[in-house]
Amino acid sequence: VDGPAGPVRLDLAVQAEPALRIVGERLSQNGQILLGTALRDPGRRSVQAAWFTGGAIGVTRAPLPDDRLGTALLPLRVAGATAGQRQVLAAAEQVVVALRSVFRCDPRPDRMRAPVAPGEGRLSEDCANLADVLRRTRHECGTRHALLTAAARTGCAGPVAGLDVRDRADGLLAAVLDRGPGRPATELSRLGSGELRFLALALVLLTGPGVLAVDPAAELPAARQVLTVLADGLDRGLDRRQGDELLRLALLSCGRGHIRLTAVVGEGTAATARGLADVVVVDLTA
Structure with missing residues (x-):
């Protein structure tokens, strides 16, 4: 994570079975370890932590819970009385702000089919309230809604003249594809x-923190906030054309500087991404 404190690195070791726990954590900067934790006794629900203090003490040691990120707990433990402590706090805050600015997106088609009640128009992580958000973008941001409609022509079968939302007799909302005159x-x-x-992911890439259900980092002015979209299986259930269109939308939105995308994709989408500028592909099977 880069920022005012300089490049800061966070490494985690996570145990998934028999219960989820953080068994190791290292916060470092320029090769110096600012926080290190390790699981010493598997029978205890805590890890032994040591963080940089500076001055005469050098390092402070104490147990921390294994179900919480130690970096996020440092402001509760470190007073900031020494230059070393202030360095630790600045690095920890920078990482925590970055992690808070993440929108985990996993569209669930089984939940997106049902009509939804009108709400505040902030997209949930499973995108179940897609119709409510489309109603908001259609009225508040015509440019982005037009971009989404254009993307729908690539990602949806048949002609697409527009995306609309209808009020049902029961007070719920249902999103529809306008097929054009006479259809x-x-x-x-x-x-x-x-x-x-595809529609849900395209909407996510074309919108921002004000439309997505994410808590913006109040520590930063709006102009400097960058949202990171995290999608496990970005191209799951999509064909090659749909996957390529999502990559195009990601490049368009990321190029504006207010969004980043971290996604796991299949080999087909990865092959396309390898030929694109400003895209880094990490081969997890190598």
Whole structure:
């Protein structure tokens, strides 16, 4: 994580079985370890932690819980009385702000098909309230809604003239694809799972913190906040054309400087991404 404190690195070791726990953590800067934790006794629900203090003491040691990120707990433990402690606090704050500015997105088509109640128009992580958010973007941001409609022509089968939201008699909202003059509209509930995932992910890439259900970092002015979208299986259930279109939208949005995308993809999408500028591909099978 880069920022006012300079480049800071956070490494984690996580144990998944029999229970999820953090068994090791290292916060470092320029090769210096600012915080290190390790699981010494598997029978205890704590790790032994040591953080840089500076001055006569050098290092402070204490147990920390194994179900919380030690970096996030440092402001509760470190007073900031020495230059070393202030360095630790600055590095920890920089990492925590970055982690808070993450929107974990995993669209669930099975939850996106049902009509939804009107709300505040902030997209949930499973994108179940897609219709409510589309109603908001259609009225508040015509440019981005037009970009989403253009993307839908690539990611959805059949002609697409627009994306609209209808009020049902029961007070709920249902999103529809406008098929153009003389053609009946198609409710999103009738689309395939891949089409629904594509529309949700495209919407995420074209919007920002004000539309996504994420807590913005109040420590930073709005102009300097960068949202990171985290998608495990970005191209899951998508065909090659849909995956390539999401990459195009990601490059468009990331190029504006207010969004970053970290995603796990299949080999097909990765092959396309390798030929694009400003994209880093890490081969997890190597």
